[in-house]
Amino acid sequence: MAAGGAHGFNTETSPGPAVPPIETLERFLPKEHLWPIDDYWNYHAGGGAFKDIQVFTDALSTRYGKAENVQDFALKSQLMAYEGIRAMYEAYSRNKYTSTGVIQWMLNNAWPSLIWHLYDYYLRPGGGYFGAKAGMQPLDPIYGYDDRSIWLVSSKYRDANNLKVTAEVYNLDMSEKFSQEETVNASADSRSKIFSLPDIQGLSPTYFLRLTVLDSVGKIVGSNFYWLSTSPETLDWEKSNWYTTPTATYADFTALKQLPRVKLNVTTSSERKGDEEVTRVAIENPSKNLAFFVRLKVEKGRGGEEILPVLWQDNYLSLMPGEKREITARYRVHDLGGKNPAVEVSGWNVE
Numbered sequence: 001m002a003a004g005g006a007h008g009f010n011t012e013t014s015p016g017p018a019v020p021p022i023e024t025l026e027r028f029l030p031k032e033h034l035w036p037i038d039d040y041w042n043y044h045a046g047g048g049a050f051k052d053i054q055v056f057t058d059a060l061s062t063r064y065g066k067a068e069n070v071q072d073f074a075l076k077s078q079l080m081a082y083e084g085i086r087a088m089y090e091a092y093s094r095n096k097y098t099s100t101g102v103i104q105w106m107l108n109n110a111w112p113s114l115i116w117h118l119y120d121y122y123l124r125p126g127g128g129y130f131g132a133k134a135g136m137q138p139l140d141p142i143y144g145y146d147d148r149s150i151w152l153v154s155s156k157y158r159d160a161n162n163l164k165v166t167a168e169v170y171n172l173d174m175s176e177k178f179s180q181e182e183t184v185n186a187s188a189d190s191r192s193k194i195f196s197l198p199d200i201q202g203l204s205p206t207y208f209l210r211l212t213v214l215d216s217v218g219k220i221v222g223s224n225f226y227w228l229s230t231s232p233e234t235l236d237w238e239k240s241n242w243y244t245t246p247t248a249t250y251a252d253f254t255a256l257k258q259l260p261r262v263k264l265n266v267t268t269s270s271e272r273k274g275d276e277e278v279t280r281v282a283i284e285n286p287s288k289n290l291a292f293f294v295r296l297k298v299e300k301g302r303g304g305e306e307i308l309p310v311l312w313q314d315n316y317l318s319l320m321p322g323e324k325r326e327i328t329a330r331y332r333v334h335d336l337g338g339k340n341p342a343v344e345v346s347g348w349n350v351e
Contacts, residue, residue, distance in 0.1 A: 008099040010092075014106075015084035016244075017045075017056035018113075018128050019077035020120040023306060025070060027122065028112035035070040044114050049243050053114055056080070059247060065254040075348065078127030079253075079293060082316055083227075085118070085128040089135030090142045093153045094191055104132065123309040130316045139186065139222035141165055141211035145233075148197040152213065152222075154186040161185040162216040165194050172204040172255055174290055174321055205230050206255040208290065210320065225318045227292075229253055259349040262287040264294070264319070268343045272333055279329045279341050285319035292318050294347035298329045301339035307331050 019025070025034065033040035042052045060067065060076050067073035085104065092102040105116055112121045118129040134140075139160060142151040150167050154160060163186055169178035178200050184192065197209075206229055213222035229251035236248040265284040270277055279298050285291040294317050298307050310331045319325065 006100040008095070009101040010099075011101075011103050012105040013088065013102060014104050014116065015056070015081065015088070015128075016050065017053040017077075017115050018081055018117045018120075018126065019053065019056070019074060020112075020114070020117075020126050021078065021124055022071050022074040024112065024120050024122055024124050025074055035073075037073075041114060044112055046115050050115060055244060059250065062250040063253050065257060075293075078295075078316060079227075079348075081126055081128035082131035082134075082293075084131070086131035086135040087145065089132060090140065090153075093135070093140065093155070094142050094144065094151050096153075096191060119309075124306070125310075125312070125315070127316055130312075130314065133314065134224060137222050137224075139163070139213050141167075141213050141222050141224050143209055143211065143224065143226050143228075150194045150196065150211065151191060152184060152186055152194055153191045154189060156186075157188050159185065159187050160215070160221075163221070164214040166210075166212045166214070167195075167197065168210045168212075169197065169200060169203075170208045170210070170290075171202075172206055172208075172258060174288065177203060177207070203230050204255060206253050208318075227253060227256065256292065256348065259292055260287075260289045261349050261351055262289050262291045263351040264291055264345060266343065266345050268341075270341045275333055277331055277333045277336060277341060279331075279343065281327045281329070281343050281345075282324065283319065283327065283345065284324040285321060288321045289349075290318060290320065291350055292348040294319060294345065294350055296327060296329070297344040297346075298331065299342045299344055300335075300337050302342040304339060304342065307335050307341070 029040055045052050060080055064076045067076060092099045108117045108119050109121050118132055119125040138155050140153045142153055152165055163184050164181055165184055166181045168176060170176055182194050184194060206227060209226040209228055211224040212220055215221045231252040232249055233251040234248045236246045239246045262285060265286055267282045268279060270279040281296055296315055298310060300307060310329050313328045
């Protein structure tokens with residue numbers, strides 16, 4: 001159109017590749033073509049400039065370390081998708097309404113695919129889905145990758161006063177390197193810069209930032225957990241084209257493989273509410289180490305098929321030493337197939 005679109009409105013964007021969890025890959029790729037990536041994979045990519053996922057794979061290998069097998073690749077892909085989708089939504093909300101909108105391309109696929117979805121053809125949510133949930137919290141504490149700023153974005157339509165926003169920085173070994181708390185008022189549909197992280201000395205090559213928002217009675221009403229790198233990630237803007245901007249230097253998250261293994265305490269309960277089943281998962285990290293990128297699944301009986309569709313309150317979560325969370329999952333009673341629900345817990349460094 002001659003008039004163009006609204007300033008800052010990105011109508012069709014995303015990191016592009018969205019490699020689904022391992023269960024989905026095993027379902028639509030022949031066993032003998034699960035690894036390494038070959039033309040059977042590319043058949044499930046797109047066309048033209050999107051005929052493969054090589055740009056994504058190169059970034060994954062450089063940032064997280066070359067995948068050892070398809071399981072390793074699928075897990076690292078969920079990390080990358082979570083990061084990218086969350087950043088996309090938070091970049092918009094931090095700059096609303098100078099930025100006037102962003103639309104993820106796309107929600108899900110009409111057939112099994114390696115690109116362009118938040119949940120896949122089989123209705124299985126991946127890292128990108130939960131990154132989107134994190135990036136669209138009603139009270140969202142945000143880290144600015146570009147300038148190390150901490151923001152609070154409110155999407156609520158009423159004021160929220162006497163909130164406490166806390167930023168904590170931890171090394172890989174969970175030693176605290178920085179902490180700051182501010183009391184703020186968030187007006188309806190607002191964004192506000194709270195402070196910026198200082199130049200922190202003695203950081204491990206990969207480190208962590210935990211942001212929390214407490215209401216006036218001390219209840220957590222917003223949180224975010226970022227894994228960050230002392231190696232800067234920069235873009236080669238001079239070589240941008242219509243669909244991508246090359247990365248000049250990459251963040252380095254390879255130290256994540258050094259995280260010690262942890263064993264979590266997990267208890268579950270389920271109740272039926274009409275046609276809906278609600279499963280509650282109480283999960284605790286009793287160790288002195290981080291439990292990183294913990295994934296929950298609810299199954300049709302122990303070791304059974306994953307129940308889909310399912311609406312998780314949260315997933316792919318990280319638990320600090322001693323931290324406890326309760327997470328709910330909602331799904332149709334019919335999808336249990338007469339079995340009792342069972343919860344499987346896995347994760348980056350979880351026993």
